[in-house]
Amino acid sequence: QLQLVESGGGLVQPGGSLRLSCAASGFTLDYYAIAWFRQAPGKEREGVSCISKSGGTTNYADSVKGRFTISRDNAKNTVYLQMNSLKPEDTAVYYCAADSTLVCYYGPYEYDYWGQGTQVTVSS
Secondary structure (H helix, E strand, C coil), X not given: CCEEEEECCEEECCCCCEEEEEXXXXXXXXXXXXXXXXXXXXXXXXXXXXXXXXCCCEEECCCCCCCEEEEEEHXXXXXXXXXXXXXXXXXXXXXXXXXXXXXXXXXXXXXXXXXXCEEEEECC
């Protein structure tokens, strides 16, 4: 079965850190650019970050720039989102998406694959 699986979400206090993982099952991530999105209750889905197939190009939304870092380990077929200095407004379900034709993009698009999401809650 071809799918993306996110993990690493949880409850963390403001100022804390989490590392999300996006693992591919049934296909090789080497050939895909990856984007991370998040959706908070009652809000539209928001693009957070993206990384190119080689990892040489990354981009971040202004809301997370300087706090989040996207990376990939193609040998492990996994992309990561390191989230530091977390704020309550980062609370959301986080999703990863993969596409074989994009370079690095985290806007609306018909991505090839989506994960099921992982919940991140930032609260004291």
